[in-house]
Amino acid sequence: MGLFRRKTPDGVDNKSQLRILFTSDLHASDIAFRKFLNAGKMYKADILIIGGDLAGKSLIPIIDLGGRYEVEGMEVGKEGLNEVIQNIRASGNYYIITDKKGYDELSNDKKKVDEAFKTAIQERLKEWIQIAEEKYKDYKSPYGTVPLYFNLGNDDPMYMFDVVTEDALFKRTEDFIIPIGNFEMVSYGYVNPTPWNTYREKGEEEIYKELKTVMNKVKDPSKVILNTHAPPYESNLDNAPLLDKDLKPVVKGGDIVMTHVGSKSVRKIIEEYKPALGIHGHIHESKAFDKVAGTLVINPGSEYSSGIFHGVYIVLEGDKVKTHQFITG
Structure with missing residues (x-):
């Protein structure tokens, strides 16, 4: 992970109200991605955000x-x-x-x-960039061209960044502090260790250290949108099946046993800095919102393999999160 820089040219200037459409874990599903783009227009979004895991698995x-x-x-x-x-x-x-x-x-x-695999992953992302640019070539929000911000998740190889050019509609967020209205967005795609040994995992100590470094660089932590792929530990956002030694779900009394699998470091950062909003993904079956130390945190969930789109429509007004609404289609 590189040093964070403040990226002003692509950021949205200070405005009284901004409409964001956030999704995550599309995992190369063409249908889910196209529905995301359609929803952006339907809800008149000023900003589109994909919170990681764009790559497919097979x-x-x-x-x-x-x-x-x-x-x-x-x-x-x-x-x-x-x-x-x-x-x-x-x-x-x-x-x-x-x-x-x-x-x-x-x-x-x-x-x-x-x-x-590398060729297939890069080609699909190139196609998505072309689809998005064609879809949004004549679409403007009141603030100008709508950016599509994205960070990579734990299932995304780093070479996906090589596909994106500076002038593309897709905008890389990792390693940058992105100004969004009266807020700043901090993005982080690595997750705490999983049983699957995926591309981008780090220990909790390293995650905490790197997030703390960037949070110390923002202008005002209370006006930060914390965009981490891993949700905070022990919240409504990180419930997943408990796995046995063979990586199969544990079943008791006919029910799958659930457990918390989010990041303790992400939770600690939220508790210490109290950002305005946390947007997360990673745990597909844990679509939910919650409050952690007073901070609203959201996971839209994912059903990409069924072609179902899950997103969250978020309205920022002044220095506050005015409202949010889950979208499924």
Whole structure:
């Protein structure tokens, strides 16, 4: 993680009221992403924010058999291939079309799989940037061009940042303090350790140290939007199934046992600095809002694999969070 800098050129100037649409954990689902863009226009958002985990988790091989295609043990003709691809993309997965020889090489070479994954992840993000720019090319809020701020989550490899150019609608937030009206947004995409050993995890001590460093650089901590992918520990936002040693949910009395899995460091930072608002993600099944030391914290949840969009519409007015509303579609 680099040194935080205050990024003024792309920030929204001080205004009396600002409308934000926030989402997280889209995980490469085309449908969820397009619904997010549509909702931004519907709710007349001034700012769009994706709080991390843009990348998908699976790469599905499509084997070209010469006029027919094999996908996960099922054969389809050319006429059915487009539907298969659309379903793969809608559910947040990637695909690669290859012949039998290429498939065998992928099956026996992890490096080639990693390279194919990298290509698929970067290409999907490039497509999303193009889709967003086309969708919003003629759309202006009262404050001008609508930025789409994003940070990476724990499932996002760092090379995703390489896709985004300075003049793109997508704006990188990590390593910057972003001015938003009378507020400043601090973004942090690393999470406390998980059982899955994902791309971007750090120990609680390191998370606390890095967040404290940036919070000491803001103008006024009470006017900070804290955009951390990990939600605060022991809140309504971080309930997830308790897992056994085989990483399977623990069931008692027919019910799945839930436990808190958020970041203790994020909670500690909120308790110490009392920012105006916390926007979080990471725990898909924990759609909720809560108060931590008086700070409103929100997790929109995620059902990306079903193509369902979850977001939060937030209105800032003056120095306060005026209202928020969960959106599902």
